[in-house]
Amino acid sequence: MDDFQKAEARARELRRELAHHNYRYYVLDSPEISDAQYDKLMRELQALEEKHPSLATPDSPTQRVGGAAVDEFGEVVHRVPMLSLANIFDDEGLVEFDERIRKLLGIPNVTYVCEPKLDGLAISLRYEKGVFVQGATRGDGTTGEDVTANLRTIRSLPMELLPQDGVKVPGLLEVRGEVFIRKVDFQKLNEKREEEGEPLFANPRNAAAGSLRQLDPKMTASRPLSIYLYECVPGDGVPDFKSHIEKLEYLKTLGLPINRYVRAEGIDGVRKAHDDSLKGRHELPFEVDGMVVKVDDEDQRRRLGQVSKSPRWAVAYKFPPEEESTLVEDIGIQVGRTGALTPVAHLKPVKVGGVTVARATLHNEDELRRKDVRRGDTVFVRRAGDVIPEIVSVVPSKRPADSKPFEFPKHCPVCGAVAVKDEDGAIIRCTGASCPAQLVEKIRHFASRIAMDIEGLGDKLAAQLVATGSVKTFADLYALTREKLLTLERMGDKSADNLLASIEGSKQTTQRRFLYALGIRHVGDATAKALAEAFPDVKQLFTASLEDITRVKDVGPVMAQVIYSFFQEPQNREAVQALLEAGVKPEPPQVATGGPFVGKTVVLTGAMTGMTREQAKEEVERRGGKVAGSVSRKTDFLVAGDDAGSKLKKAQELGVRILDEQAFLQLLQGNARG
Template sequence: MDDFKTAEARARELRRELAHHNHRYYVLDSPEISDAQYDTLMRELQALEEKHPSLLTPDSPTQRVGGKAADEFGEVVHRAPMLSLANIFNDEGLGEFDERVRKLLGVPSVTYVCEPKLDGLAIALRYEKGVFVQGATRGDGTTGEDVTGNIRTIRSLPMELFPLDDTPVPALLEVRGEVFIRKADFKKLNDKREEEGEPLFANPRNAAAGSLRQLDPKETAARPLSVYLYECLATEGVPAFKSHTEKLGYLKALGLPTNQAVRAEGIDGVRQSYDNSLKGRHELPFEVDGMVVKVDDEDQRKRLGQVSKSPRWAVAYKFPPEEESTEVLDIGIQVGRTGALTPVAHLKPVKVGGVTVARATLHNEDELRRKDVRKGDTVFVRRAGDVIPEIVSTVLSKRPPDSQPFEFPKHCPVCGAVATKDEDGAVIRCTGASCPAQLVEKIRHFASRLAMDIEGLGDKLASQLVATGTVKTFADLYGITKQKLLTLERMGDKSADNLLESLERSKGTTQRRFLYALGIRHVGDATAKALAEAFPKASELFTASLEDISRVKDVGPVMAQVIHTFFQEPQNREAILALLNAGVSPAPPQVATGGPFVGKTVVLTGSMTGMTREQAKEEVERRGGKVAGSVSRKTDFVVAGEDAGSKLKKAQELGVRILDEQAFLQLLQPDARG
């Protein structure tokens, strides 16, 4: 019992520490510990929860991503309506708003609060006894969608309230706010999507809204969402506020992230705040499309009330649109790191929002067709999310009479390989294995652990080898000399020797690894295994028909077409033959007919000292076994390494045979018997 009480106290302390450091990192942008130190605290909490399952709570930082995918979102009826703001667009509109407020209140001047108007998605959150229990979208203002699982993934939002001072935690707290994506995070998100060949998001708001409505919380967790809160309802335990400024201070005291806010005396103060906001909008870390003007005094707000679905005490003062017209000088194709062909408009340079724009993305062929942008057109350009310039519309009345629609290329403009559409028809890709535009990413993948497993060949070295012209094809890797390596940045004598040894060792790979290393779209490790079993030699795929490939286990018609196209491309055949000529000799799969693992289901847990988890999996599969991710009554063996956790415990409960690392290695020996 003493041990449990100690663990319980430590778990609570760790949750408090992690919440504090999340707040410092995500909200204050002022971390106090390194990422490694944060990870150490998280691992300690995970270990405690694993040892004492009763300590695991829904609000634990370890449970931010763990909910299952929903079939659909449930409905949430808001305790109080979520109002929408009326918009004003100029100083005249501001004057009318201020005059109306003063007239209704019967006062000569009003104190306002001015906040940046976030371009995000409105949400309502509920905490019970300091623990987050529910999150919902605005919906129609009365009823929203339950997105609790997705809200949990937002790291800047505490799952449990730990006040920064002695502020008491209310029994019930309902807060309102906005989910958004910061500019820097939006750029990283789109950069990653471009690398993976996914369509780019047009702006942060669309990305945030789409992320919050993912049915699988794990998908939402991969999106860098942030949240700011700006309102709370009068509920049990929440004090009565005299002003909005006081309310924001209360939310901050509870450890909740809040937006910037400036008090402004009268309409002149609001005008000054608006001018400052307009000048400084591009300096903000998030996208804004205006400034929210709110009456500060809470009693005055109650007296003003609302009209229809908008409050009389607040208004959104929108910034003027940042759009300019210019001419399309040409339309070109940019080939991304994963082969995606993206149309780009080359523009007559124009200043948009203080920045000179000379290029604008057209995203993909469908978007290009929808907007019907052509060379010579006059177009309106907008800086979407202050990150990616995009064409909003075309001025058809100014289109040259001899203009022609843009013809999307059927071959890659960089290497000449065939360009094919993805299964969803959104992205067109180059199929060339040696395409220079994709080479860095392809080399990195080729050398990765599941592929050729070339230790020491990571992103930075791959970039150097391509940038210096040392590597232009996969086969060039096997012609690198030590002398050439030593000319590269941060490459010492020992590192060069280790890399050359790793390259030599990788020549004796398997057909499964070899096929995976080629980077064929849709072909992961499991599909590479199935292909290797069906085609033990790579050259057999040169002559395989589409029907032959379709007959491979788990290869559907779309994947079969991609694989068939890949091996019909002359450039890819040349790349494979060059690898074989360089000494790469992929071994065909071994068919096990006997031994302790044939037909057995094995679960691996914990860490091993003699090999990696992936190597252990490969050894089991080579011997006719199957590696599963969870323990059940159908499991034959559980291999338990160091720090084995819940899988080991479940195996003990079910009476499944457990092997330590030494016993597992003995079973791998040729003369081993089960």
């Protein structure tokens, strides 16, 4: 057995072992090893995959951080339609439901299964030979959206089934369930968003649905999603179940996470289960807005069938909302790290559902106007989804005579820069490049690899530099001294010297990197490239008109307005000028007129030793080439580094010219940059 075969076998073993420990930790809440031991196994697998990239399979635990972003979700047609539940709200509705079931079946009593009704997003999962291959939202019940990449980031969802007690893995298993966020995770998520000045999620369901439908799986991976499964459809190797409970236990034996449930005999059993659920709703670790009541017997379900898009054999017994009235003592504006201005109502403390509520988010200016919330108002407050306080409505009859509508600020309350609305008109953001509320995130972005590429300046160091007052603007980075750096935590002589060298080296940069580093909203790497080509000198943007910017390739009216507003803000022009005076020299783009890369499409794959993937991309583009992400018949060169995988194979099949790293570097060196 050669080295690669040994690595492949060990990687397979590590994936199985990590999947087992994920199941013990996230599903059973009964870990068998410490976090440190788990991390050690993960690091070993990561090392193997870095050495042999072809081992980084989609089902690997290392891939849960998310793959590449997509332009849009594909469609998935459900093999069996996903139904939605009809609602009932009181005992009268329950009696009617039970009577209808008994009459249709012609029996005196029915056995039900009662489950907490999760406030999340319904999904369908497909496993083939025990391996997770596809996941989709419910959509319209017949066709949903393909969110496979995002579902892979959920740690409680096994990428490979883990059968127990001798259960055979089915050839095809399609299961349905709910993606949700636990209460404690939702609270932490909103606390983080509040710190960053992002609008708070109104409830866990909105947060779960929004997270699962992110086009960038890395964003989904940053959200604490969980999943419970409660249904499966007939498939190759799936047993014929006699009861719903038998089905749930089967899913459990495959290592799939299922929700708690109780068997209820007749309507009196359901009443007791509902009373118990209502009393214990706040003790549950996840959000519920009711209880699902289902007929247990599978044959009875088939006989009952469905009406429209809802099954006759199940219903959602909704809980009543919890509301209280209180006084709005003040309305304030919070500014976060992304510059979002969020209105927050400060309330006279009141208990809602057993929790004291003193603040409620008003989300954005439009929401504030729609509800017309003012200082001194008496309002009804609901713990939306039992977690986030939400102002439901105002009591106009109790409004003070001298009440005035709240005036949303036109300037940032922290730094005074102009505040402008996003393109969708929902969020108002500060445009200040040196706004203290945004500074940590802006410094981190400024120093990132595809911006100014200051190695060693990450989140923690950026936070330290801002917290100690060492850095208040971008230009302050270039005034840092060895003595000042050595006063910071965990900063030794060598680290300080390396950081200072990296900062000094970043002064020689390109106009493209420089514009991207400024952190202008909507200006990504591609837009920065187009702007650099249109405005080789950054100072040209100081005097460029809105029309000038709109004429730039791929810059639409909305984006142009954002860029124009950025350079019209005096604070931002001062920040750019200070960087130039500190010695930063953005090099204008150089147009290649000849050479092997002009007009060519290049694909990069595998690991390179002489430069990073980003550097290689930049060098190709400087020479008039285009770097694509996938191999096609239009590909001119494939640059294959170590452990090149499927792209190399496809290039060979299509007859694409293949360059190893040495040949690629020789082509670069033989072609002048200008």
